Amino acid sequence: MDAGVSAALMPVPSDREFPAVPSSATPSSISRDLINQLRVLEDIKSAISGLQAKITVAFDLAQRAEQAEAGVPASERGKGVGAQVAPARRESPNRGSRLLGLARALVTEMPHTMAAVDAGLLNEWRATLLAKETACLSDEDRAAVDEELAPDTGTFEGAGDKAIVAAAKAAAYRRDPRSVTQRAARAANERTVSLRPAPDTMTILTALLPVAQGVAAYAALTRAADSARSRPGGEQRGRGQVMADTLVERITGSSAGYSGIDLQLVMTDRTLLDNDSEPARLTGYGVVPAQWARDLVFTTKAHGDPDGDFHIWLRRLYTAPGTGELIAEDSRSRFFPQGMRRIIEVRDNLCRTPYCDAPIRHIDHVVPWRRGGSTSLDNGAGLCEACNHTKENPGWSSKTEPARNDTDSVHTLEVRTPTGHSYRSQAPPLPGHLRVTAGGT
Known part of the structure; x- marks a missing residue:
């Protein structure tokens, strides 16, 4: 390893511990050296990618x-590789799975882009774009496009x-041109709606739509906002606020947005x-402030709408003292009863x-039912559709881990991959209980 790389790998000291520099050193030379180190580290990151x-x-x-x-059929080979x-x-x-697809493309079909990544001319993200x-x-x-662009010659130096x-x-x-046009036509089949958390108890609701539908929907919200703001009486909400409120009302049928919805x-x-400050948890979002949760529960009018009443159902969930683990129950049925499914989703x-x-x-068995796994809270786990299918591939197995002590009985899974590597997963802490997430080996 050369001297430049060795220097770049040294830990960066704090301001109080910054080493003394030679009297001949100038601020400009120190700054220049630090920038050089950043460039060396970036080149190393690309080479590692x-x-x-x-690999x-x-x-x-x-x-x-x-x-x-x-003896796995040819059509089934390669399943679960991305999940490992x-x-x-x-x-x-x-x-x-996306990283696996990128690796295949770079190594087998795009040698110039691969060489640019190795040389530090492209980072992993920009290689992904190509x-x-x-x-x-x-x-x-x-391969012909890869050769035409020739990223390894510095074609994209300075390009965003x-x-x-x-x-x-x-x-x-x-x-x-034909394949590009067909790709655009197939893109309409990927239309979807997604939701992800945003700071301060906000969310980002995203709709991926064909361009005509997206523009039409946005235009309708814009017209509704302009119409509301032009009415006599002085609309106090901003244009964007009116558009957001209109979207919620038209989708849910209520200005509150959650009438008839199980949150x-x-x-x-x-x-x-008791006005405790322990945060709550909103399924599908995450942690929310205690006062916000109380306001949601005890407010029966939404945005001043006289028809904004909504109903509250309180379900009591009992946990083991001191651990936060939901009390288990068992069933002889192969399928999880609705009440048990709800508890697993909350957990x-x-x-x-x-x-x-x-x-x-999906709510599925950790140890499969066909292998003697019980239909119980302890042997149930909430999974996304892709992960539920992946665990059925040959060589994959899961099991629950027994409690290490009386105060640490949080539900813990061990997932083992076909290569023999294992990864542990603990249920997230319920409100009022703190847990340490387990890692993998």
């Missing part, structure tokens, strides 16, 4: 060879993300009845696969 891509492809080939020896890459890189299974914009092309056309995307799109269209707000009895909150934050779609 390239090495990870090559990922090698792992994919090794897994397919092992599966072939085990994910925890090794501390990423979600969805992200792991791979994404050429994904609709055949292997031959993709938008410039890289524009260059890749133009080159792809010149090479095969599953989980809080302690002290928070609800797990999100998919229990390590590093996966996807919403729960």
Whole structure:
């Protein structure tokens, strides 16, 4: 390793511990050296990303060879590889699959882009942009576009993300305009609506729509806002606020937005009845302030709307003293009863696969029912659809871990992959209880 890299890998001291510099050193030379170190570190990061891509492809080939020896049909080989890459890189299974796809593209179809990553000319994100914009092309056309752009020659030196995307799109269209057009036509099948948390008890509701529908929806909200603000009486809300309120009212049928909807707000009895400051948890969002939760429960009028009444159902969830673990129950049925499913959803909150934050779609057995697993809270786990399918692949197994002591009985899973690596997942803490999340090996 050369001297520049060695210097870059040294820990950065705090201001109070900053080492003395030679009297001949000037502030400008120190600043120059620090920037040089940043560049060296960035080059190392890119080179590591390239090495990870090559290792990922090698792992994919090794897994397919092992599966072939085990008699797995050709159409089934390679399943679950991305899900194994994910925890090794501390990423979600969805992200792991995308990293696997990127690695395949760079190593097998885009040698110039791969060389640019190795040389530090492109980082992993910008290589992803190039791979994404050429994904609709055949292997031959993709390689031709890669050669035309020649990222390893410094083509994109100083170029931003938008410039890289524009260059890749133009080159792809010149090479095969038909496939690019077909890709645009198929994109309508990917329309969807998603929700993700935002700070201060806000959320970001996103709709991916065909351009005509998206523009029409936005125009309708704009007209509604302009009409409301032009009425006599002085509308106090801003234009954006009116648009947001109109969207909620038209979708839910209520200006409050939650009439007739089961929000599953989980809080302690002290928070609800005794003005305790322990935060609550809103399913699908996360932690919310105690006062906000009380206001939601005890407010029966929404935004001054006389028809804004909504109903409150209180469900009591009993936990083991001192641990926060929901008290278990068992069932002889193969399928989880509705009440038990609700408890598991409250306990797990999100998919229990390590590093996966996807919403729960399936409540399934940790130890499969066909292998003697019981239909109980302890043997149930909330999973997203993709993770539930992945765990059924050969070589995957899960089990619950017994409590380590009387004060640490939080529900814990151990997920074992076909390579023998294991990863532990603890249920998130319920309001009023603090837990330490387990990692993996």
